[in-house]
Amino acid sequence: MLSRVADSLYWMSRYLERAEHTARLLDLTLNLTLDQDASVEVERWQMVLDSLRLPKPEAADAYQLTQYLTFDLRNKDSLVACISAARENAGQIREQISSEMWEHLNQLYLMVRRANIETIYNQPHGYFGPIKEGSHLIQGITDSIMSHGEGWHFIQLGRYIERVGLTTSLLDAHFKSMLKSDKLTAGGQDYISWVALLKSCTSFESYCQTYTADIRPERIAEFLLLNAESPRSVRFAAKTIQTSLETLSRINSKLKPGRAQRYAGRFRATLDYAQVDEIMADNIHNYLENIQRQCGQIHTAVHQQYIAYSVESALAH
Amino acid sequence: MEQQISSITELSKSQAPSFANYELDAAYDEMFEHDGTARAQYRPLFNRLQELAPSELKQRQQTADIAFLNQGITFTVYGNNEGTERIFPYDLLPRIITAEEWTKLEKGLAQRITALNLFLKDIYHEGRILNDGVVPRDLVYSCKHYRREMRGIRIRRDIYVSVVGTDLVRLNDGEFAILEDNLRVPSGVSYMLANRQVMKRVFPGMFSSYNVQPIDHYGQALLSTLRALAPPNRPDPTIVLLTPGVFNSAYYEHTFLARQMGIELVEGRDLIVHDNIVYMRTTGGLRRVDVIYRRVDDDFIDPLTFRPGSILGAPGLFNAYRAGNVALANAPGTGVADDKALYAFVPAIIKYYLDEDPILPNVETYLLSDDKQRRHVLANLDKLVVKAVGESGGYGMLIGPHSTAQEREVFKQLIESDPRNYIAQPTLALSRAPCFIDGRVEARHVDLRPYILYGENITIVPGGLTRVALRRGSLVVNSSQGGGSKDTWVLS
């Protein structure tokens, strides 16, 4: 497969994952802050910005922030910017993806471009809901229609590497602001926050199936980081990333595992044998940062191994 | 001037309302004789059309349109910043060519392409035809598509033009004549193939009742042609299609052909040249490329040799080509042979190299660099067609009878300031064929573009793209200017 094509598939997938995440986060946040007082609202928006690793724009209220995170094209991580970037990448390789994938991505793009902050602010769910659905539809089509060859594995890599980054940032932001209070009362502010965290990772229901509705931060951390079955967990992502890299290596008949594969193997092992109490006892912030660093290494190694390798080294082989 | 077909008019009242508006004029009609009876090859089609209600035809037209849209068979029209995707309008009714007519076309086209290839080889080597004064040297040297860099370069099998699309028209007497040779990056073959697929779906019964020669092997034939150009020491060559990219109007065709051939669709940024070898950057490492079917203009293929700012090609590509390590189809510099002023000399070129008379005639052409011819043309601008020599796609053209005095004045000045850049031809009455327009069958002007492949031998898939000027009375068939196309049947 051409490196350029692999790169476009990878980024299409990452941008789509990021857009879906932002849509979910904004949908929940706008819903949560409906009936809350101003100070809580400010705190909550700060956490959203932290989790997206964005600096706080000046004098921003909920309306302006929603505009900034949804429509502002100067913000490269805004929802519309992400969907545009996903579409642009897909457009470069239209012949490589199924026409259904392209059509739905194009429809999603047209839908998000048609709206503006005035038309959506009073009924944000009517806007963000279909975006989430559109993204799920595209992912479903990708998995069920596209052949699971090399291209599909680059899509998998993009999706799961992005997901790890988003989930860990979100966890980090929550632990930073919530750790102060250790008691959770059902219906209290913090309780609502932790539930929102699970919901923004579409994991509330599966969490309840595992742990009942008893909400505890360390259990949330355990679920989102170490659960073996949930496709939203970091451990699951690590497994998927490793599998895809092994397949890619086999397809391209690499005899020795490359750097990306070695990093992915190590990454998976650290998650397979981790214990949540150790993580909590130690320092969860450091732990999350370490995960992100490992994921960053995998990203760079994939890029160097398959996409932007130096011509000089390739010629030497 | 225009006579209604008596027999049709009668029919229209009773059985064939579809043909009520059908008119015959001086132009050759593909379906009807002058007296209004259907030509033998069209008779089964005509009979079938009389049985079908207009509503039924309309429904089939819709089925066809949807098929094109669903397959994403579109081309891009640029006007503002954002290009718009359009389907290339498809006309339901096939254009039928008899086996006898086709045999002559096939011979004539093969003869012409053989001679043009010999001409290209000659002007890039000894230049015998120039020394002998058969073709004026300045006509060749002043052509903007003449590539001095190609002089003295030996190329595989001496084949400069491997993929050709030649435009033919049928004149009033029913004979075909050559209107234009397209020897650089001819396009449209994907529409030819798609038209056939849709036709089989929309009129399966009628299609099978005729004995139509198949065209589906075009992709395979193109691949063998390209393979024949590979360097001799590369028995299992890697062949790629080089596209300018998604913003190019013919991008759909590039993806279509790459898929048909099962080869990689690359852009310039995927290619790397090192020590005169061309590679493409793949996830499995650099992979050597042996043959490039390029759909990128000469100027852009190599910024080191040609246009310095180009990012659509690969630096060093031309040096690898000169060294014989990679083949390019078509070769750079073939545009000199499809220059519209050089066109006038093609009959002489055929005679010079093959010592044969041309099987297919040219259209009479005035060279405007000649004082006498120019005076004649300027005095008769309202009757003639003027074309810019290096343009294609129906751009840079004046159709005298359809022009305003102001347009003629503009062209007069253009011609006088740069006579070499223009030619004139009589306004031709292109033949007309039945088309399904707004619920009725009407006559529209058509041309024919067969596709010729030149590899180990010459292959012409039977038929080609019949382009239709969909606007009533219009003579312009180009897709960018309101043209459409229809399936072309060559009977066996």
Add this chain to the structure above:
Amino acid sequence: MFYSIRHITRFSYSSPVSESAMEVRMQPRSEANQKCIRFDLATQPRSKIQGYRDHIGNIVHHFSIPGRHQQLKINAEATVEVTPALALPQALPTQAWHDLESLCASDEYWDYLVPSRYAHSSELLDVFKKEWNIERRDDPLTLLHEISALIYEEFDYAPQTTSVDSTIDHALEERRGVCQDFAHVMIALGRDLGIPCRYVSGYLYHGGARDRSAADATHAWAEAYLPDFGWIGFDPTNNIMTGERHIRTAVGRDYADVPPTKGIFKGKANTELSVGVQVSPTEAPPPGEEMIQMHTWISEPAQIEDDLQQQQQQQQQQ
């Protein structure tokens, strides 16, 4: 006369670049009164150098350097033998104009008679022609001598006032320039008179002569085709006929056909180009690099057309 020539070119980039591809036209030609006995070319970083003869008979070397580098050095060394040029009469018969006419009608000189990218007629050139009454008279040789002298008298030699891609209008307007501009003006005037003229790039051995052009740089002049004599060199920069001191490396319609180096690389960087040339009689061994004075100038950042979308649309699909 034997010469040894050393020509050093150094590209320094403001940040690392990769995938450099370059063509070099530096090998002295072997023809007429000149013979290239030895030619060596080396690059740093090292590369595999390949070559070909272009359609005008110039030897072109080319190479690619895939890895990252921040400097590229090209070292060319040549040994050349030059014998005295054919002796010319003071003047030709007027009949020569007529001979020229039939020569141009029948032969392969078309490229050297029509305007080219840098050597073409212009309004300023017309003014210049009028001012000095340049039109067919006497005989071609006499007129060419006059034109060479005129350029020498009328234009100041002023290094670094024009760049490699300056048009002759720039020089005509300012009435100053460098050897390249003077050669282009002379070629444009010659072609206008119906005399085939071409551009020559090469070297000039100074050896104490009081030439205007710089001793430690490449040089350029014009050649005109005269019936019975062939290509005759005129060096308007120094107002001399070319002779035993001129060494030809490449000929073409104008500078655009024969740049000593032409290249492209991947990366965003400004380029600083330094060139040093030394020509010496070959009894002495080839000089060491430290003896060569390098001249440096900084180029504009390379203008890369990065409008991919626009270029993709521009492609003609017939």
